[in-house]
Amino acid sequence: MSYTVSSKGPVPGPFPPATHGFLYFHPDAHNPLQSQIRFRVTQDHDPTRSFSSGHDLTYGSGFTWHIPLTRAAQSPKLREMLVRDGLIDDALVAQLQARPLSRLEFYRLKRSVSVLDQPFIFDLTNRTLSLVVRVAGQVRRYHTDGPLRYYLGKDKYLVHEAGSALCRLERSTLPQHAGRRIVVMRLLKILQPPKRCSDLPRMCNVSVPAEGELFAFGQRAWYRDVDKPGKGNEILRLLYDAPDDGEQASGQSS
Known part of the structure; x- marks a missing residue:
């Protein structure tokens, strides 16, 4: 031990x-x-x-x-x-x-969740958000484009070259998402200070939110609609519909 x-x-x-x-x-x-x-x-x-x-x-x-x-x-x-x-x-x-x-x-324990609002470590340099989801007796891998990429036409830019944070997914309570089953992502704690890439376009409006705030592209929150078709949303649906533990699960390795 x-x-x-x-x-x-x-x-x-x-x-x-x-x-x-x-x-x-x-x-x-x-x-x-x-x-x-x-x-x-x-x-x-x-x-x-x-x-x-x-x-x-x-x-x-x-x-x-x-x-x-x-x-x-x-x-x-x-x-x-x-x-x-x-x-x-x-x-x-x-x-x-x-x-x-x-x-x-x-x-992958540090990126594993079994309830929707379970904290996980997110590497701010990752192009994708990748989690192991353990729910309803299943073990599934969830992948989606991360919240820290900047799109300019057909070009995609990675915004940060260093940094990590404790984050969580959660059910959206934003007014614009009322009546829909939407998942957003919140930054809980900065673990390693973020460092932006030096070659970003000047108009890049993507950045790491303050602790306690949601990830966003400019003024628009990063989100996923769990009821849209697709394998990724199917996995998010399992988490969205799973009962909560009554506490924020945090049993992960650092």
């Missing part, structure tokens, strides 16, 4: 100083396969007294440190403890063991 310290892949490292507390099971009621083991940081070693006042261990990006249940089930000892304590049953164990666990899935 280790604390991943690299944003490029699973590089083990030491836990932060004075990290002490308790491992606990965090179930996903809507998708049990996406349940997690998290670490609760507490002031002392009495869980009945300090657990509720503690906080989940996080990475610097704000994501919650966790062991995915899919990985925990690969450990006979952890699997035995989870079954013994009634946290998972034999039927779920069978599903976990039947599901192939690829290394690619681990690398």
Whole structure:
């Protein structure tokens, strides 16, 4: 068990100083396969007294440190403890063991969502928005043109050459989208300061929004209509129609 310290892949490292507390099971009621083991940081070693006042261990990006249940089930000892304590049953164990666990899935955890408003890390230099969507018992890959490209006639320009941010998709409440099922994208936190490309046309009006604001092309919000035809919108529809967890899921690697 280790604390991943690299944003490029699973590089083990030491836990932060004075990290002490308790491992606990965090179930996903809507998708049990996406349940997690998290670490609760507490002031002392009495869980009945300090657990509720503690906080989940996080990475610097704000994501919650966790062991995915899919990985925990690969450990006979952890699997035995989870079954013994009634946290998972034999039927779920069978599903976990039947599901192939690829290394690619681990690398993509920072761009994986199972509810619509789940935060993910977006590389501001990417031409596309690419996510792994785990919902309704399915694992799908969602790709669409990113919100940070500038179009001038037939030419397309990448706006930034550096930068990353914590973002989320969400249901639009904008007046112009009333009566339609529209998804927009909000920037939550800048992780690496953005750096604009030097060869952009002077009239380029695409930029990184302020923290808490929506991505937009000029004055028009970047959006996707989930009811339009197409494979990408079909995947967004699954997220749009999925029940919310009641909390913003943040169990991702940084």
